[in-house]
Structure formats: structure tokens, C-alpha cells
Amino acid sequence: MIIPFIVKELKELLKDGGFLLLALGGPLFYSFFYPFPYMHDVARQIPVAVVDEDNSYLSRQLVRMMRAEEEIKPVSYSALSEAKKALDRREVFAIVSLDKDFERNMLKSVPQQVHIYTDASYPVYYKQTTTALQRAIKTVSAGAEIKKLQALGAGPAAVILRSPVQLNVVNLYSPTGAYRNYLVPAIFVAVAHQIMLIVIGLRAGTLYERKRRYSARLTPFSVWLGKTLSFLCLMAGYFVYLFVLMFRLYGFSGGERLVSWFLFYMLFSVATVGLGITLSRWFKERETPILFIVVTSIPLVFMSGIIWPVWKMPLLVQGLRLCVPMTYGITGAVRLFVMNGTWADIVPYVCGCAVLAVVFSYTAYRTVKKRYPVQL
């Protein structure tokens, strides 16, 4: 009884051009379009203005050190005012100014300041330029310090005397700070979630406009089960495309956790489909779900905690995010793929998602029952 219903439902879906465009074209397009701007992973060769008023051996050595940094690309300017104008015009994103007496002061043991002006209106540029410039300047400084300490008779201990505390920093999960690895798994979950909600709404709106009735042999329960299973087939298709094919194409790690992720993903899919059917109660036109669901994509992605940490959000938002399947899906994907976690690491999210799956399945069933026998 249910299997013929599922087959019929899937056949009807595949006959609908609007559905095909969204359900098949959407993931296809977004899977390339979203990660595309991040293809270079990190910002490199950011132009930085260098105003070298000294033009001495030491100042040129410092500029050479800057050139060796991959994040920045030093560009020479003759005056600070010119460099400032270039900064205003966005031709450069930081300025380094070396005083006229740079070398003389260094040789005379007068502490010398290197003035850097960084543009914090673009945080990515700010982080990259400030890190690279500080590293270059500190390397030159360290060389001078060690030479002086050795002259003082410190010998091989000069290195330890120079830095008595040694800090070893290990960047976990995304060592290079690459944007693509960090954002793409989360974005793929968001794409599957949002497209599924729209597609379910689109189907409900279409059926509402046509006002067709179910056959008397179908009970509300079998309709709900059949609809849920047919949309789950679609979600399984998204899984294969987004998390198997596209992951291979982009060369992401985490393939070894595919089974764990598939199990969790299907639970997430049950919750998403349930939410979609519940929301479709309010969609009486084919186009309304596109209108109302697309605009929720941005807040839902931000609410998931992928960009801004959850503990910095107000309590109300923290509560609200727990009612959205996307939150659990994104967190689970990040734990498994980016943080190389195991099934044990995602247990809290599995539990949360399971609760939502039960609640939304029940509300979905109520929605189908309310509209029955008119098709939904």
C-alpha cells in the first residue's frame, strides 16, 4: 500500500518542472557556488605599503624579511601621505613606516620603533597583515637581540635568555585556518535542510492549488509515512551527491566516518522532513515557501554557531536554535568532518536531533490528518 504510494509520489515530483529545478538544480548549483569564493582557502599576497625613509642596509633587510612572508606583498611608497591615500583607495591594507634614523639607532643601541598601521575594517586582512608584519619584525629583532646577548658573553644560552618562556601552539582541526574546510561541510548541511523545506512546501502549495483528494484506501497515517519516506529518499540522494561525490571532488577528509555521518544524517533528515511537512500547513501557493524559507537561510546558518560562538548569543537565541534541525546537523557535520570526532562525540546532538525527529514527525502527522482527505 505504502510502496505504490511512494512510487507515485516520486513520479509526480519528477514530472514537476519547478520541483526539479529546485530539488535537483539547487544542490547542484549551490555545491559549486558556495565554496567557490573560498577556493584559495586563505588570503595571501595582501598588498602592504612600505615607507622606508632610511633606505639603509638594515631597513632593506627588514623589507626583505617582509617579502618572505606569504601573506603580504610589500609595495614601496615614498611618503606616508601617499601610502595613506593608497590605504583609503584600498590599494593597500596596511602601512609600515621606517624612520629616517632606523639603522643609526639600531647600531647605537637606541630602541627603534617600526610603525605599522593596520586596516581593521576588513578582519581577514587585518589578521593576516598584522600576523605577518609582527613575525617579520620580531625575527629581525630577535637576530639583533641574540647578537647583543652573545657580545655580552651569554654564549649559547643567548637564545634561552632572549625567550625564557617557550610557547608551542598547536592549532587543532583547521591548522592553516582554511575557510573552505571549515565552512563547506556546514554549508552543505544548510543547503540540504533549506532545499528540503522549500521542496516540501512547494509540493504542498501545488497540491493545495489543485485541491486534489487522496484515494479512500489511504489512511492519514499511510499518507504521512509515504510522504516522509519519499522525501527521505530525496535526502539520501543529497547525501550521496553532497557528502560522497562533492567531498571527494573537494578533497575533504572524514570519509572514514561516512557510516556514522550517514546514520546521523538520516536522523537529521527525519527531523527536517517532519518540520517541512509541519510548515507546509501554512503554504497555500506554490511560490510562498520559496519566498518565506529562503530568507531564513542566513539567520539559521549564523544561529548554528559555526561563525559566532553559541555562548556569546543571547539566551533566547540559544533556546531558539535548539528547535531547528539544521543546528544539530551542522554541529554534527563539523564534529565528524572538521574535528575528526567519533560517534561518541556527537551523542548529545544525536539525542537532540532524535527529540526533534519525534516531535516534528508527530506535528507532521497532525498536519496531514488536518488536511486529509485533501492532498498535502
Added chain:
Amino acid sequence: MKQIWQQIIRREWGIVFKRKKSCGFFMCVYPFVVMGVLLAIFSAQVLDKIPLGVVDNSQGYYSHELTRALKSNRFLDPRPFPTVAAAKKALEQGRIYGVLAVDETYDKDLLKHTGAQLNAWINNEYLLVGGNLTKGILSVVGYLQSKYQRSALAGLGVPPAMLESFAAPLQVSENILYNPGMNYIYFLGLGLLPAVLQLFVCMSVCYALLWDVKTRRVKGLRFGFRYHPYIVSAGRVGFYVGGYFAIFVLLLGMIILFFKTPVEGSLLRTLCGGAAFIYLTACTGLLIAGCTNNLRFSLSICAIYAAPAFAYFGVSFPVQSMPLLARVWAELMSGTHLNRIFVNELLRGSNAGGTWLEIGFMLAVGTLFFILGTKGYARWVKHDKYLGPQL
């Protein structure tokens, strides 16, 4: 002309606020809800007091001094853990974002001048959190390092006047321009405003224009489209440009007033930029409607055009560092230009010439889209065969 416009505006008003109330909700309430949620997410504004697990295996004077220094840093919220394993577990569970382990021999090594060890593990998966956490730890360690270095140098007989030249012959004097407090609302909040409005404006215009075609109500405008297509089209698009400009002003006002966003340049130029942005986005909606004459298809295109726009604006990742094709696409997004105007006028207070260039570009491209869109849309309106089924 005035009469035509009055009639059209009255007609659009009737559709949005009387006949299709969901449209009124979508246009007048929903943007505030979406933007309200987004601004609430970033209401903390600054990413400070990040939980950091500290494992003090040394428990000596110097390690306590380190813990005190960590506590006084604005980016850090140190929390003690008995073992590295326990701290790492908390890190994996997301309760803390980094672990700093102090070696057992930390105090001894400092006293013996044999190099004390600190090990830090940072959760770099959250880039903003990881960046600030590293910054906080580095500044604390840097401060202590220079303190110990100076005292060691004094022990070697370096006179106090010479200490500075021995410890730091080359110093960095950093001036952080435009957003020194690293307030995230200044760039994320301002970047999200065009992202949200681009979606709303584009979809509203497409919906209004093609819902009319789908329901055949556009027949009432057929005469106007036959003889004055551009005037009628301007009236229809103008209604949404005006409405959304008012929403833009209110939302921008909220960001400026509630979050104390600076206005270093000209507010007038910013508003002009906002108007040009809404004009270009509305004309893009008109062009999409004019090219497709299919409500569902056009809304899907709007979603494809505007939903991932945030990734292309240069807020999350700089435009100059994107691949060439992505840069070209970013330049076609009205939000990219408005975002630059926000940075120019609100944060930097400079590059007025650049602002006018952005406004000019948006107006020119908007006008081109308006002409092409009107031509296409007028074609659908003029003939019955292109209208929706008779209800």
C-alpha cells in the same frame, strides 16, 4: 505621468496591504524579524572572555603569576583543569576553546634559565574564536617573557638604561585603524544588512510583478504598458524601492543607534548608496521577471542570485583574494558595492570619490537592467497567451 504613478502606487498599496496581506508581512515585518535575530546573535559585539582550560602542573610562584596574567587579559577566561586529558576532553565537547598546559618544571626552568615550556592547543575550527584566543595567550606570554628577560639581563649586569635596547631593539608600534576594538557588529552587522535586503527586495519585486501575470490582474495595466511602458514600470518598481528604502533607513538607524556604530564619513552619501543599492536590486528583480515570466522559476533564480550573496560581498572572505570568476560575480552583486560604501563612509570616513563611483556604477547598471527588464516584462503583459490560466 503624475496621475499614472498615483494610480499605480495606489494599486500596489492595495495589493500589498489589502489583497495579499502575506506580501505586506513579508515586506514590512519579516525583514525586521530576520535582521532582529541576526543582530541579537551578534549583540555581544566583541569576542572576549573566551573559555581557556589551564593545566598548572608546576603550581609554583611563576605559574601562579602566569594564571593571574591570563585572568587579566580581556580575551581570556581561564578555567583550571587537573590534567591535560580532562582539559582536552572539555575542548572536544566544546566547553572550552583552548588548553594551556604549564610544564611540571616551569618554575624550576625559569629559575635555572633553562627555558620554561608552555604548550597550547587551540580549537582553530572556529576561526574568530581561535584567532582571539591565540592573540590573548601570545600577549600574556609576550608580557611575561619581556619581564623575565629584563630581570635576567639586569642579573648579567646590564644597566637599567640599556635594558630596553637589549630586550627589544626593534619594537612594533601598531595603530589599528577604523575598528580598533575589533567590534564584530561593525563589519558583520553592516555586511548582513545588504545580504538580507538583497534577498527581500529582489524577491518582492519578482513576486509582485509575476503574481500579477499569474493571476491575470496585470490586464488592468495593459494600456499603460502599451503606451508608457517605462513610466508604468518605474511606478511599480518605485513603490518597492521607496518602501524598502524606508526599511533600509530604519534598519541602518537601529545598527547605528543601538550598537553605536561610528559614522566617520557622510551619512547622506551612505543613504544615497542605500538608495542606489535598492534601485539596482529592484531592477535586477525586474530583469529576472522580464526574462522568465514564470513566478516560481524567477523566485528560484532570485534565491540562487541572492542567497549565497553574503559569501561574495567580501565580509567573510575578501573579494581581492577570491578566484577571478568569483570576483567578477561579486562585482555584479549590489551588496558588494553597498558593503564598500559602508566601510568607506561609516568606518573609514574616507574615499568619498570611491563612494560616488560605487553609487554611479549601481545607478548605471540598474538603469540598464530597468530598460531590459521593462522590455521583457511589457512583452508578457501585452498578450493574453503569456498570462496565467483563467481562474
